[in-house]
Amino acid sequence: MQENLYSQIPTKYNPKEIEEKTYQFWLDGKYFEANNESDKEPFTIVIPPPNVTANLHIGHALNNTLQDILIRWKRMQGYDALWLPGTDHAGIATQNRVENMLSQEGKSRYDVGREAFLEKTWEWKNKYGDIIINQLKKMGCSCDWSRERFTMDEGCSKAVREVFVRLYEKGLLYRGNYIVNWCPRCETTLSDIEVEHEDKQGSLTHIRYPVEDGSGFITVATTRPETMLGDVAVAVHPEDDRYKHLIGKNLILPLVDRKIPVIADEYVDKEFGSGAVKITPAHDPNDFEIGVRHKLTPITVMDEQGKMNHHAGKFSGLDRYDARKQVIAELKSLDLLDKVEDHNHAVGHCYRCSTVIEPYLSDQWFVKMQPLAEPAIDVVKNGDVRFVPERFTKIYLHWMENTRDWCVSRQLWWGHRIPAWYCQDCGEVIVSKETPTTCPKCSSFKLNQDEDVLDTWFSSALWPFSTLGWPDQTEDLKKYYPTDVLITGYDIIYFWVARMIFSGLEFMEQKPFSDVVITGLVRDAEGRKMSKSLGNGVDPLEVIENYGADAMRFMLATGTAPGNDQRFHWDKVESARNFANKMWNASRFVMMNLGDLTYEQVSLEGPLSTSDQWILHRLNETVEDFNRLLGKYEFGEAGRVLYDFIWSDYCDWYIELAKLTLNGEDVAAKHTTKSVLCYVLDQILKLLHPYMPYITEEIWQHIPHQGKALVVAPFPEFKQELVFKQGAEEMAILMDTIRNVRNIRAEMNVPFSRKITLLLKPNSASYLQVFETGKGYIQGLCNTESLTIRQDIEVPEKAMTAVTSGGQVFIPLEGLIDTSKEIARLEKEMEKLQFEVDRLQKKLGNEQFVAKAPAHVLEQEKEKEQDYKMKLQTVEERIAELKKQ
Structure with missing residues (x-):
């Protein structure tokens, strides 16, 4: 790019011609790179690391556009701005991709073995992992790519081991046999927040359990009758008069003929159902707690694939759903089935593959949450960490105040392998940052490392400081931690935000960021959530291909309000492109009228006309409003303030007013007008750059300017000398x-x-x-x-x-x-409008149409009716006024 080539700008704006070359210009100039040796005040954002398996979706486009707006704004304001990029290894998702690839060869991961499987996974990551990074670049994201990180790179892996060992040594990490959420398809545990609950129509099976002495039955109800094979008790409330005489007696477990006791526990709600609850500690979290209190031995009747195991007797080997059908059938044949009724209830699904999860008793690693949660609650309550909008504070606090211990082990091969080793000779457990060679207790060489890996979110929780070099005390860590702001969706407040907060407080003794800006979803035009099943998703690259990255960015940014969902409309993207075209054409007009004016000759010192004073005053107001709104993360409002100033004040008014002077004879006035046109355009391009970086950089390079690149040019500030209130x-x-x-x-x-x-x-x-x-x-x-x-x-x-x-x-x-002719013309127009009003009123008065039409169609027809009514009223008023003349 060269300076002062404003006579050579193309006649038409073509995003494809400028975007790639402009981005390369920024990279070549290293304008995105932070400098930890500079004296500038730091401003830091760490990117929410997208999965290496992912493609950019429109939600990513919104989130990253907002981050880029902030980082470009702060960079131009003179901060040492660091936007640190990277990707997440996405344990379950990535392993699924590679396993699917192997299955096409007729192989499983067990056929190739762990080492070969991990080699293939790294090959896959190296081949496909940069796809989303390249898509971010296509969007214009000004990340510091020299500092790009990956959650399984050497530095992050070192941080993960450090954290695991520290938590273990502090007594905050332990291994235990507890109920976990288990995905039979992925064959791994899931944390509570990785389980998505959906309301499903199921059934409630009421089963009669005979009393051992033959004196009757106790009826219990369950949504999962196959788990009854693992029952170890039936619980009743100690004050329930119906069952007091049975407490301490035995029941005969149907189909298994095992004796199980009737126990008393205040957990049971005597008003709900029959007031009796089957207790299956190995397959229900609440039953597990009751089992611990009553020292009951759990019986696991299912394996890791959701099939019944040897403890299920004759049902062994059956899939859980097939077993359910056969259990019900056999209960019915034995006259022990009281009834089966429809029952709508929330069913947990794996967030990755949508398989119904199973509560499952398993040996796992857990993080004790209460000691970590308390300071993370305090730091939000006292305002050190602020949610924007504030309403999300309640959601965060509710989860943190009710959190359970976090199961961090996963039965996968792809991920951070748990740094724990087991001595085969003495059973010693060794947790270490370095790989041990001998047992410290018995000196045995027979050590086996834990087969499991850590939950993906375990490494993501360390992202704000592990990416800056921790546990080493690097210059980046000293300067850029804590970071300033996190921009993320409300769907991962639990998954990620909370975990980063307590991890930062625990290991850095500082909050990881000051502000958490929550974005909403980008929905389709009808307000539906975008999904593969509906086929209503929007590919950002398609938007960029057809309209340019700037148009997409501006549409998304101006359509958002913190925390609220927005709807995607193609006509809004087109409007944003029209805005870009307006900017381009207005800029070309200015360039064509500048003559040989240089940057040094631009002056606002001469006599200013009323219009000059007005546009400079309005520019000053816009600068003040824009900086204030963006400082409050009001991206939409800031963009709209800028849009109104550029389109209406500058393009529609000032340029038209300037033409009068430029076509006149006053040489001094012409020079002043050219200076004002050029100065205001320069300021507009700087203001708009964070939202529409490509077109603004291209235009700026063709007008008189100071500096090498707009991306690092000084951002406009309010100037008292540009206050012209009277003008x-x-x-x-x-x-x-x-x-x-x-x-x-x-x-x-x-x-x-x-x-x-x-x-x-x-x-x-x-x-x-x-x-x-x-x-x-x-x-x-x-x-x-x-x-x-x-x-x-x-x-x-x-x-x-x-x-x-x-x-x-x-x-x-x-x-x-000719008044009479004008009245006649308007009366014909009135007839046409009246016809449309009558037609639409008849259509909207049709009950069948109203009942069958989609909501958006109905809304469109109502809007048409109101529009025609307003036009009709206007024409009627014109006619009446003309007839008075």
């Missing part, structure tokens, strides 16, 4: 007058090419002065043949009139239009 107020009066005259022209169907006679009656002497000073603007933008400005003006009998901010305007009708 702005006077221009507002003139603009209101011009606007009213143009509206009358449009209403009367008078083309702009036809000159008019205009009479202007000021409300006072001061307004008279304003109108006299701005006479040239009124004449030029209203195309007047004559303009009379007087307080004692004689009002013609036949004239269109309007009240403006500073007086009244009158446009004589004589000779301007």
Whole structure:
């Protein structure tokens, strides 16, 4: 790129021609790279690491656009801005991809073995893992790629081991036999927050358990009758009079003929159902707790694949659902089935593969959450960490205050292998940062490392400091931690945000960030969540291909409000592209009129016209509003303030006003106008750059400017010397007058090419002065043949009139239009509009149409009806006014 080539800018804006070369220009200049040796104040964002398995979806596009807006803004404000990128190894998802690849060869991971499987997984990661990074670059994300990280790179792996060992040595990490969420398909545990609950129509099976002495039955109800094979007791409330006489007695477990006791426990709700609950400690978390209290021995009747095991007797080998059917059938044949009724209930599913999870008793590693949760709760309650919008604070606190111990082990091969070794000779457990060679207790060499890996979120929880070099005390860690802001979706407040907070407090003794900005979802045009099953997803790369990255970014950023969902509309993307085209064409006009003006010759020192003062004042207001709004993370509002200023004030008004001066004879005034045009355009490009980086950099390189790149140019600030309150107020009066005259022209169907006679009656002497000073603007933008400005003006009998901010305007009708012809034209238009109103009212009054039409179609038809009604009313009012003349 070169400077001062503004005469050579192409006539049309083509994103494809500028985006790739511009991004390479930024990379070559190393403009995205932070400098830990600089004296600049740091501003840091760590990217929520996307999965290496993922492709960019429209939600990623929104989230990363907002991060990029902030980092570009802060970089231009003079901060040492670091946006640290990276990807997550995504344990379950990545392993599934590689296993599926192997299955196409007729192999499983067990056929190739752990070492070969991991080699293949690394090959897969190296081949496909950069796809999403390249997509982020396509979007214009200004990450510091020299610092890119991966959750399983050497540094992050070192941090993971350090944390595991420290937690273990502090007594905050332990191994135990507990109920976990188990996915039979992925054959691994899941944490509570990795289970997605969906309401499903199931059934409630009521089973009669015979009392051992033959005195009757106790009826219990269950949604999973196959688990009854692992029952070890039936519990009743100690104060339930129906069952007091049975407490301590035995029941005969149907189908198994095993004796199980009736126990008393206050957990049981005696008002719910039969008041009796089957206790299956190996397959239900609540039953597990009851089993611990009553010292009951759990019986596991299912294996890791969801099939019944040898403890299930004759049902051994059956899939859990097949076993369910056979259990019910056999209970019925033995007359022990009381009833089966429909039952709607929440069923947990694996968040990765959607398989129904099983509560399952298993030996796993757990992190004790209460000691870690307490400071993480305090830091949010005292405001050190702030959620935006604030309502998400309650969601965070509710989860943290009710959290259970975190199961961190996963039965996978891809991931951080648990740094624990077991001595085969003495049973000693060795947890170590380094791989041990002998047992410290018995000196045996027979050591086996734990087969499991850590939950993916275990390494992600360390992301804000592991990526900066921890546990080593690096210069990056010293300067850039804690980070400043995290931008993420509300769906991972539990998964990730909370874990980063307590990890940062525990290991860095500092919060990981100050602000957590929560984004909503990007839904389709009908408000539905985007999904593969609905086929309503939007590929950001397709948007970029058709409209350019800037248009997509601007549409997403201006369509958002913190924490709220937004709808994706293609017409909004098109509007954003039109805005880009407007910017391009306005910039070309400015360039073509600058002549040989250089940056050094741009001056605001000369006499400024009213319009000059107004646009500089409005620019100043826009700068102040933009910086204030962006500082509050009001991305949508900040973008809309900027849009209104650029489109309306600069392009539609000031450029038109400037043409009057540029076409005039005053050389000094021309130079001032060129300077103002150039200065304001320069400031606009800087303001807009965080939202639309490509087009702004391209235009900026073609106008007189200072510096090598817009991406690191100083960001606009409010300037007291650009406050022109009086000039702005006077221009507002003139603009209101011009606007009213143009509206009358449009209403009367008078083309702009036809000159008019205009009479202007000021409300006072001061307004008279304003109108006299701005006479040239009124004449030029209203195309007047004559303009009379007087307080004692004689009002013609036949004239269109309007009240403006500073007086009244009158446009004589004589000779301007044929009133009778205009009335006839309007009456024909009125008939057409009345027809449309009647048609739509009949359609909306049709009960069958209203019942069958989709909601969005119905809404569109109602909007059409209101639009036609408003147009009809306007035409009727015009006719009435003309008939009075």
